Amino acid sequence: MKTLLDIKELTVSGEKTIVHPVSLQVRTREPCTILGETGCGKSLLAQAVMGVLPSELRAQGRIFLGERDLLGLIPKQRRAIWGRELAILPQEPWLALDPTMRVLPQVKEGYMVAGAVSGASAGRLAQATLSGLGLTDAAGKLPSELSGGMAQRVAFAAASVGGAGILLADEPTKGLDAQRWQDIVDLLLQKVADGIGLLTITHDIGVARRLGGHVAIMCEGRIVEQGPAARVLQNPVHPYSKRLLAADPASWEKLGGRASNGVSPVIKAHSLGITRGGKQLFKHQNFSIAPGEIVGVTGPSGCGKSTFGDLLLGLLQPDTGTVWRDGSHPPLRYQKLYQDPPAAFPRSITIGQAVEDLIRLHALQPGIRDTLMDELRLQPELLDRLPEQISGGELQRFALLRVLLLDPIFLFADEPTSRLDLITQQEMMNLLVRCARERQCAILLVSHHADLIGKVADRLLFLGEEAISRDAAFSACHQTSPREHPVYGA
Amino acid sequence: MNQATIGYRVFQAFLVAFLVGLGTFIMVRVLPGDLAYRIAAGRYGYDLVDSVAAEAVRLELGLDGSPILAFLSWFWDLIRFDLGYSLVTGELVRDAIFHELGHSVDLAATALILSLFIGPPLGLLAGFRPGSIIDRLVLASSVVFRSIPHFAIGLVLIMIFSIQAGLLPVAGHGHPLSRVLPALTLALGLAAVSSRIARDAMIKVRESDYYLFGRTKGLSESQVFFRHGLRNVSVPIITYLGMQFVYLIEGVVVVETLFAWPGIGHSLVHAIVARDIPMIQGTAFVMGLMFVFLNALVDFLNRLVDPRERVV
Secondary structure, three states: OOEEEEEEEEEEEOOOEEEEEEEEEEEOOEOEEEEEOOOOOHHHHHHHHHOOOOOOOEEEEEEEEOOEEHHHOOHHHHHHHEOOOEEEEOOOHHHHOOOOOOHHHHHHHHHHHHOOOOHHHHHHHHHHHHHHOOOHHHHHOOHHHOOHHHHHHHHHHHHHOOOOOEEEEEOOOOOOOHHHHHHHHHHHHHHHHOOOEEEEEEOOHHHHHHHOOEEEEEEOOEEEEEEEHHHHHHOOOOHHHHHHHHOOHHHOOOOOOOOOOOOOOOEEEEEEEEEEOOEEEEEEEEEEEOOOOEEEEEOOOOOOHHHHHHHHHOOOOOOEEEEEEOOOOOHHHEEEEOOOHHHHOOOOOOHHHHHHHHHHHOOOOOHHHHHHHHHOOOOHHHHHOOHHHOOHHHHHHHHHHHHHOOOOOEEEEEOOOOOOOHHHHHHHHHHHHHHHHHHOOEEEEEOOOHHHHHHHOOEEEEOOOOHHHHHHHHHHHHOOOOOOOOOOOO | OOHHHHHHHHHHHHHHHHHHHHHHHHHHHHOOOOHHHHHHHHHHOHHHOOHHHHHHHHHHHOOOOOHHHHHHHHHHHHHOOOOOEOOOOOOEHHHHHHHHHHHHHHHHHHHHHHHHHHHHHHHHHHHHOOOOHHHHHHHHHHHHHHHOOHHHHHHHHHHHHHHHOOOOOOOOOOOHHHHHHHHHHHHHHHHHHHHHHHHHHHHHHHHOHHHHHHHHOOOOHHHHHHHHHHHHHHHHHHHHHHHHHHHHHHHHHHHHHHOOOOOHHHHHHHHHHOOOHHHHHHHHHHHHHHHHHHHHHHHHHHHHHOOOOOOO
16 A cells, blocks of 8 residues: 555644644555544645645645645645645535536536646546446536536546546535435545545545545544544544444434324325426325324435425425314424524524513413423523524524424424534434423424434335335334335326 | 516516606606796797797697596507607607617717726726725725716816816717717716626635635636636626616716717706606606616626526
């Protein structure tokens, strides 16, 4: 194995040090993965290696690319390396593609950078690259017409055609569904097999596990532990690594899977069908949910998971079929928990005020706020802050508190933890499950995360084309027969 | 442009025609002073008007009749593109406007092109170095030129270039250089805004992920600018042009009067003074249609530059 990139005692600092001395090596045929949560400094590390740190931050130490120390180069020399020797796969592919340029020229220009090819042959090469990634039809499309997975593959093509020997992948699987997730990780592995050095930044333990090679776990600007993936991920030594790995949904204890208790349902849906944006999302969909039950909804992105929940709540009207909600409960007791906590709170009023307004509006007992805050482990001083001044996990717990104040009988939780870190995600899911069991609240949980939903839900509902086969597979391994079978094309 | 967009614009043109017609009609009726006297004064001169002449005008034009009927009959003529005769000169309004419109379009187009050579380049320059001296100078001059009204800018330009330096004609239409000062007056005000739009757009584009990705792909700074910068910056600039036409049309009225430019704005002011109702209505109507047409043009340009489909 040859060392391609040798990072020695690299620090990143602004007014204070954000990344403490980090040493790492990227070798041929050994993927190197930095695993850590939001804000741990792992993206800054990638930016420091690339040389694209925000202007107020400085990198110190040494980064050897072959014989050259990158930090000793002047900006012009570093820039000459971009695309040709060192390439970065950006974090948000949708944003990284020029919204007003079609796909082909965006890939093609990477070939022209290398300088050796003319415009026409670059075009042919780019078309061939796209075809190789299963993107033959995407060449003439605009980024806004691509799905998340396609955009990620286009960005992958655009980043790697310059012939760079080292690829930095910054959160390559962010927001992708299971199938696309696998596609992109396979592509990265393919690059490694081709002899390209790969440095991946991720918060997803699954990515680290599948890539294998060398893994470094980063926490608060320090690498707390690094070594061969098999060792670090199986037998972590550092307490933080242990906690992080235990928070991986794949390692959770099973929370759901309870058999139905025979209580009469709060919501029944019969033969639901809806078309959105000209696409038939589902039809003939039957469903029911009983108090205290957790039903997980899953399926590929765009299959109508959120739409399904909104139909049950009556926020949308189905094209066909009916939804029945138990009328003995007021409509207020059917509630929804949103995906993006900051978007679900008014930005300029304090959280305390937002909660207070709700209590006043519905003339609730003021005391229950404090009881709930205790239960959700929220500190009273957080009430004086604005939504942006507290963490995403705290804000999502406040969102749950806001919903629980109304004593819900049915809660539609739409990807409630997809913006949260692993450890926070686990806490949030535990709270949700407790709330279902103790309050006899029915929960419809939407998540694209198969492991998570498998651990939390009592029953699963698959939407999408593979619905029937997957549904059967799930019931086979859980020995419970799902009462609802989505029927397609019948 | 697809059929739905064209249909939408045609519908808009109808609506504009109706509302502009209604608006001018009501405004002319509620203007102070006796309509018949003002029209008679326009025809025969203020010294020669007496109540007999005014009465003759009143009878001739049926000014005593129901205003609703008068409006409806005007609107009926309008949709057949019959704009009537000037009450003052007796000339066909259509011919008068057609003649003047050419001069106005000449002036407005010169101003617009001039402003595009001043505003966006300065804005891009400022956007490349936000906070720099250039940026601050561009900001300061854009505030100055946007906040000073047209007639004041025009007067200052006349004083500098015509009276002091003697380089350009003060006013009028005869000389090929006559259009420079009025066009520059309008262009400065337009450039003041488009430079800000260009600056902000440039900053946003330069901070965007795709701009950075262009760089890290290995493109040089100028390649990134021409491949990923310019087109994305143009989109808001072109879009904003549509809104600037209000400013342009409003400016044309003032600037033409100031520089005695024989355009549609100039004649609108005269028509209002003389209460020449068909002229006022005809001019306002054509200006409204111009506005719709120019916005359609902006749509079209934007579609050329930006391939994304947009919903109207």
